[in-house]
Every structure is written in C-alpha cells, then in structure tokens.
Amino acid sequence: MITSETTGVREGGGNILDAEMARMEIIAPAFVREAISRLGRTEDLRFSPDNRKLAVAGFVANTCMIFDIEVDRSAARPVVRLNDFIEIRSDSFKGPHGLDFIGGNLLLVANRCGGISLFAMPERPAESRVVHVRPIREVRRISLLRRLNSPGSLCVLSASDDQVEILVCNNYSHRITRHVIPIHAGLCRPQNDIFLNQGFQIPDGIAINPDKSWLAISNHSTHSVLMFDLKAGLEPSSVAVGHLTGMAYPHGIRFSEDGRRFFVADAGAPSVHVYEADGAGWRGERGTIRSLAVLSEETYLKGRVSPQEGGPKGIDLNAAGDVLAVTCHEQPLAFFHLPELVG
DSSP: OOBOTTTOOBSSSSSEEEGGGGBOOEEOOHHHHHHHHTOOSEEEEEEOTTSSEEEEEETTTTEEEEEEEEEEOSSSSOEEEEEEEEEEEOTTOSSEEEEEEETTTEEEEEETTSOEEEEEOOOOOSSOSEEEOOOSEEEOEEETTEEOOSEEEEEEEEEOSSEEEEEEEEGGGTEEEEEEEEOSTTSOOOEEEEEEOSSOSSEEEEEEOTTSOEEEEEEGGGTEEEEEEGGGOOOTTOOOSEEEOSOSSEEEEEEOTTSSEEEEEETTSSEEEEEEOBTTBTOEEEOOSEEEEOSOHHHHHHHOSSTTOSSOOEEEEOTTSOEEEEEOSSSSOEEEETHHHHO
16 A cells, blocks of 8 residues: 555555456557557547547657457457557657647647647558657647747637637646637638636646536646536636545546546556436535545556656546446556446
C-alpha cells in the first residue's frame, strides 16, 4: 500500500478492486505489438464513433497511432483484436496530448507545445504503415492578441458537416477555451474564445456526458474533478457546482453511456476511480464508489518517477459501455471487461 506524500490519498486498500480479474486478452500480430512497444509516454486515447478504430497519442514520440480494433464476443469473456494500424506523423505534432474523432473521417489533435490540428484520416499506403500528413486546419490562437498556451485534452461539443465546436484544456494557463473550426477550405476562419477560467489549477482532462448537460474537468493540482452544469448558461466566470474527490492526480476522464457513472484515471495512483450520480445529477461533493487497480504494483512503481506519475493517463469506454481502455507509459494499452468490475 502506498500513500501520496502530496495529497495523503491512499493508493491501495479501502474500496479498491484488483481489475486483473477482468483484464481482456489482446490478440495482435507481431508487427502491431511492435508498434505498441514504440509508443513510449502516452496521454489520451479515444475510440472512433463506430468503435472500429482506437487512437493513442504518443506524447514524446510525436506520433499518433490509429489501431484497427475489434471486440470478439464469442467467448465467455470478450477478447480484443488489434488487427492493424496506421502511424500518423506530422510537422504540426509538438507533444500530442488530446485527441478526438469527428465521425469516422476526421481526427482532432491538441499539442501541448503547439496548437490544435484537424486531420482528414489518411488511407493506409501499400508500402508502409507510417503516414506523413498535413492538417487541413490549425488553431494557434484564442484571440488576435492571445496565443493558445499548452493545449491538452479536448472534447467535441457539437459538430456538423461544415464545422466543429470543441472545448480544450489549456493546462498551464489554467483555463478552458472554445473553438469553432470550419471543416472545409474556403470557409471562414476559426472562432476562438475563453469558455471558463475560474478555479482551475492545471486542467488535465475533459469530458461531456451523452446528453450534453454536464461538463467535467479534471483539476490536477486540487486533486479533484470539477462538474459544470451546461444547461445553466455558462460564462467565463462560472464556477463548478459539483466536486469529485478522493484522487491524487486526475488525468483522463469519461462518463458512462447513460451518464450515471463517471471514471477517472489517476496518474498518481495505480487506479481508475468510479463515481455515481444521484437525483441531483453531479451537484455537490462526492467520493468514489469504487477504485479499480488497473496496474500491477510492479508496473506502477516502475513509472513512478514522481508523485504525479506512474498511474494511468488516458481512458475511454467503447460505445457498448462494457470495455474500459487504459493507457500510460509503462502499460501502453490495456482493456478491462467492465461488467465484471462495476456490474
């Protein structure tokens, strides 16, 4: 059992469940496993809307891996098949951190040391699985006089055939920015503004529930997740109406498909924490209902170069809500069968 020197949060014990019992087998050819081993430090990961692809941000390698993924449900416990991949490289990649799909053909990437890039998904060339691409759109500013500062995780607020509206964590300027990005060439310039700027100390993860009524932001240095009511008419000075506690250094976050449960990857623990809404939605303060140990102690300690590192970084749920995908430096990809862990 380990206790964080910074937060006092216990990183083992308590209502914690060893997720190893629900770990899903990964079946992949050797060339796919070799690609996974090259990822190095990872940040966010995301399923495509049709669940046929999985994107992983390779932060230090300045790459984005797109895996062809299939969940094989023919056995008692489903297995994950990673059948192929494309490795996207781009001159615009400068510490890729956050990513999200727009439909099946577009990919957004936020770069911690750069801007936001919108890519058309490339075809896999016959001679190589490494593709060098140029973004079809880039965003580098919040306003005419203010540049983006350390964009990290992002999420899509709305999308149409012509444009996409996204929210982006600006990690080290402690705010959330909003960007409306035209998709097609010849349309107007992106519209950018500050969406929220109160109460953040390194906002590191962002998620919106399925009915677009709640916005969640993981707040690294306050060891909490902040909940905002999107139906309340938010402005930059709006403050959180809900707080999730009981974590060390929250990173990736995700709502369940019904919006009633919430999952937090804790970079300062070997765990993904689970929370549950009540009749008031996500208002007020609440602690975990369960913590899932998704890393072995050996793997966790190998990556624990500081109190803020070692645990899971990116997480996502598939559309069926029964597969939890997890990534971090020492465990680039792992999948867990959620019904065995949270019912």
